[in-house]
Amino acid sequence: MKITRIKTIVTCPDRNFVTVKVETDEGLYGIGDATLNGRELAVVAYLDEHVAPCLIGMDAGRIEDIWQYLYRGCYWRRGAVTMTAIAAIDTALWDIKAKAANMPLYQLLGGKSRDGVMVYGHANGVDIEETVDEVAKYMDLGYLAIRAQTGIPGLPTTYGVSEDKMYYEPADASLPSTALWSTSKYMHHIPQLFDRLRNTFGFDVHLLHDVHHRLTPIEAGRVGKALEPYDLFWLEDAVPAENQAAFRTVRQHTTTPLAIGEVFNSIWDCKELIEEGLIDYIRATVVHAGGVSHLKKIFDFAAMHHVRSGSHGATDLSPVCMGAALHLDTAIYNFGIQEYMRHTEKTDDVFPHSYYFSKGYLHPGDVPGHGVDIDEDIAAKYPYQRAFLPVNRLADGSMFNW
Numbered sequence: 122m123k124i125t126r127i128k129t130i131v132t133c134p135d136r137n138f139v140t141v142k143v144e145t146d147e148g149l150y151g152i153g154d155a156t157l158n159g160r161e162l163a164v165v166a167y168l169d170e171h172v173a174p175c176l177i178g179m180d181a182g183r184i185e186d187i188w189q190y191l192y193r194g195c196y197w198r199r200g201a202v203t204m205t206a207i208a209a210i211d212t213a214l215w216d217i218k219a220k221a222a223n224m225p226l227y228q229l230l231g232g233k234s235r236d237g238v239m240v241y242g243h244a245n246g247v248d249i250e251e252t253v254d255e256v257a258k259y260m261d262l263g264y265l266a267i268r269a270q271t272g273i274p275g276l277p278t279t280y281g282v283s284e285d286k287m288y289y290e291p292a293d294a295s296l297p298s299t300a301l302w303s304t305s306k307y308m309h310h311i312p313q314l315f316d317r318l319r320n321t322f323g324f325d326v327h328l329l330h331d332v333h334h335r336l337t338p339i340e341a342g343r344v345g346k347a348l349e350p351y352d353l354f355w356l357e358d359a360v361p362a363e364n365q366a367a368f369r370t371v372r373q374h375t376t377t378p379l380a381i382g383e384v385f386n387s388i389w390d391c392k393e394l395i396e397e398g399l400i401d402y403i404r405a406t407v408v409h410a411g412g413v414s415h416l417k418k419i420f421d422f423a424a425m426h427h428v429r430s431g432s433h434g435a436t437d438l439s440p441v442c443m444g445a446a447l448h449l450d451t452a453i454y455n456f457g458i459q460e461y462m463r464h465t466e467k468t469d470d471v472f473p474h475s476y477y478f479s480k481g482y483l484h485p486g487d488v489p490g491h492g493v494d495i496d497e498d499i500a501a502k503y504p505y506q507r508a509f510l511p512v513n514r515l516a517d518g519s520m521f522n523w
């Protein structure tokens with residue numbers, strides 16, 4: 122089965138998505154997510170100019186060989202743009218192979234290890250009161266695990282807090298908006314949120330929290346220690362991890378479970394974190410970590426070190442990524458949890474899918490392939506709109522991590 126055409130489709134049904142469609146001479150096609158939030162067109166150019174022309178005529182069944190061709194063959198290994206482009210092609214090729222086998226993708230990955238994929242949703246409020254109400258709403262919807270974020274007194278905006286409670290969208294402007302950050306205000310406030318949540322809901326529901334890369338290692342150790350009585354499922358992205366060894370300090374100071382990985386793009390971003398046992402959950406994703414092929418290798422390596430998966434699943438990862446992720450989540454032994462931020466109705470119209478939510482779990486469905494398609498006519502109705510994530514500054518005007 123030969124690759125005859127590779128199309129990149131850009132659409133903005135409430136937010137931007139880039140999708141790759143790989144077509145073959147046997148009429149089967151596969152699709153992959155290539156969305157890199159805030160840098161979408163860089164990946165489009167990479168795919169159109171530097172990937173698609175090289176693959177025409179290749180055997181669509183040689184997934185691993187094509188992965189290595191794109192990784193080793195470009196000389197400049199890794200990086201978010203390269204690995205997102207590779208991921209999109211890889212996901213589309215797995216979709217084709219599973220369609221050709223007339224099987225849902227999880228069958229090719231080893232079959233089912235579980236009956237459903239436990240997900241967590243995002244509860245957030247401008248203050249603790251509103252966050253408590255939002256957690257209650259997610260519990261009513263059947264969620265077994267809930268991420269809680271709250272506004273911080275003295276900061277006009279806070280990461281993770283949005284007006285639209287079901288569809289959090291941080292890429293909020295055509296030029297980057299500026300947020301204000303204060304570590305001391307945050308560190309003082311956040312234990313109060315979890316104290317309230319545990320007093321209100323008890324310990325049966327899993328609670329998670331995303332620090333979003335804002336602490337130093339010793340600050341993260343302190344927050345982790347302060348949160349220990351509230352038994353978090355995990356503390357996410359406590360410290361930026363370009364320096365993986367920095368997590369040794371966090372680990373020495375707290376037993377709160379640690380998760381990280383949404384900005385990682387290969388095993389080389391997390392090898393020390395995993396093999397030194399510095400984290401509990403690896404949150405890399407299909408779309409940003411080299412596709413199904415490479416993410417499976419990361420998860421298998423993690424399994425040897427008691428590290429579980431916890432893939433990123435925010436709104437900027439398209440339904441195509443979510444579909445592929447759910448097959449991997451279903452098949453691997455060391456699954457932990459899957460983030461699930463609902464897409465808007467418009468997005469779901471563009472990407473018809475077989476996966477569905479029931480009683481706190483997502484299910485990938487049983488149609489051949491990864492079960493997600495793109496309706497190109499509907500997609501064409503929503504042209505690309507430039508959008509950026511915010512930037513963060515401290516009170517003195519200096520730049521900080523967002």
Ligand code: EZ4
Nearest residue numbers: 158291331383433435436437
């Ligand atoms: O800020 O996906 O856990 N989820 C997150 C997200 C990220 C966005 C960035 O594109 O941290 O909300």
Ligand code: CO
Nearest residue numbers: 331357358383
């Ligand atoms: Co996050």
